[in-house]
Amino acid sequence: MQLDDIRRVLIIGSGTMGQQIGFHCAAGGYDVVYYDISQELLDNAVKRAKRLADRYVKANRLTPEAADEALKRIHTTKDPEEAGREADFISESIPEDPELKGRVFAQFNDICPEHTIFTTNTSSLKPSMFADATGRPEKFAAFHFHDVRITNVVDIMPHPGTSQETVLLIEAFAERIGLLPIMLKKENYGYVFNAMLMELFRAAQSLAAKGVASVEDIDRAWMGVMHTPMGPFGIMDSIGLDTVWKITDYWANKLQDKNALANAEFMKQYVDSGHLGAKTGQGFYRYPDPAYANPGFLEKKSKK
Numbered sequence: 111m112q113l114d115d116i117r118r119v120l121i122i123g124s125g126t127m128g129q130q131i132g133f134h135c136a137a138g139g140y141d142v143v144y145y146d147i148s149q150e151l152l153d154n155a156v157k158r159a160k161r162l163a164d165r166y167v168k169a170n171r172l173t174p175e176a177a178d179e180a181l182k183r184i185h186t187t188k189d190p191e192e193a194g195r196e197a198d199f200i201s202e203s204i205p206e207d208p209e210l211k212g213r214v215f216a217q218f219n220d221i222c223p224e225h226t227i228f229t230t231n232t233s234s235l236k237p238s239m240f241a242d243a244t245g246r247p248e249k250f251a252a253f254h255f256h257d258v259r260i261t262n263v264v265d266i267m268p269h270p271g272t273s274q275e276t277v278l279l280i281e282a283f284a285e286r287i288g289l290l291p292i293m294l295k296k297e298n299y300g301y302v303f304n305a306m307l308m309e310l311f312r313a314a315q316s317l318a319a320k321g322v323a324s325v326e327d328i329d330r331a332w333m334g335v336m337h338t339p340m341g342p343f344g345i346m347d348s349i350g351l352d353t354v355w356k357i358t359d360y361w362a363n364k365l366q367d368k369n370a371l372a373n374a375e376f377m378k379q380y381v382d383s384g385h386l387g388a389k390t391g392q393g394f395y396r397y398p399d400p401a402y403a404n405p406g407f408l409e410k411k412s413k414k
């Protein structure tokens with residue numbers, strides 16, 4: 111299997127991430143099939159892909175003509191046979207459940223040609239948890255996207271049974287569609303960027319939970335030194351405090367880590383009061399005009 115043999119990309123699960131990944135592949139010249147469990151979800155994915163196409167045009171990432179061509183390359187089906195029989199490359203974005211992912215891959219293992227490469231976009235699982243269930247562990251690895259609207263960084267993470275040929279093929283595929291692949295040499299929870307981000311969150315939450323400094327001053331410290339548009343609490347607001355709390359709480363309990371348990375308690379207060387971040391208009395900051403985005407946030411706030 112060579113890079114040029116990849117013509118059709120199958121997106122399993124056309125939700126938040128699947129529709130983005132599919133559009134990005136279509137923009138890179140590939141035929142794309144969205145597969146999901148209902149036609150309504152598929153129609154919705156196509157609508158969202160159209161909005162994404164507009165964003166690519168506005169950002170000068172595509173001409174209007176190229177965006178139209180990309181949309182024409184996207185097809186949808188809820189029939190697994192139709193979805194899988196001519197697929198050369200799969201990107202899976204279904205819910206974060208290793209059993210479900212394993213079951214769906216096993217189903218496609220029976221349908222897809224032998225050469226088809228299987229990839230998962232999982233955020234928090236290791237591919238080895240369901241590699242055997244795919245029926246083709248050597249042709250399977252994690253190929254993890256962030257938000258394609260803001261970054262071209264992707265993680266490529268093999269499990270111990272992934273063949274080197276598969277890793278190189280996914281890397282070449284990523285580069286062909288303009289992505290910046292970060293190559294993991296072994297499995298790691300959180301890949302590379304998320305692993306670093308979680309450590310930043312952990313430190314920031316601890317500083318606030320222990321009352322060492324205010325949320326605003328913790329963000330100011332990060333933004334002021336690193337010259338970034340937001341600090342750790344601003345980033346947590348943009349992700350959603352429910353999501354951040356869930357991850358913090360899961361690891362705190364799994365590792366029985368006292369500091370992390372206190373951090374989870376600190377986050378839970380916000381979740382319990384319905385302050386989930388930018389999506390609810392209130393998190394650590396108020397939206398749509400969070401204080402950290404105002405000019406002057408980094409000037410000394412004096413007598414507050």
Ligand SMILES: NC(=O)c1ccc[n+]([C@@H]2O[C@H](COP(=O)([O-])OP(=O)(O)OC[C@H]3O[C@@H](n4cnc5c(N)ncnc54)[C@H](O)[C@@H]3O)[C@@H](O)[C@H]2O)c1
Pocket residue numbers: 122123124125126127128145146147151202203204205206214231232233234254255256
């Ligand atoms: N949301 C993010 O920011 C993000 C970022 C990177 C990775 N991920 C990962 O991507 C995956 C999907 O996340 P999401 O946020 O896109 O979820 P989502 O809930 O928006 O979409 C999941 C889709 O999968 C479909 N689905 C469920 N069961 C299915 C089945 N048996 N067959 C086919 N489709 C099925 C659902 O109908 C839905 O459309 C998860 O593994 C998640 O960890 C998410």
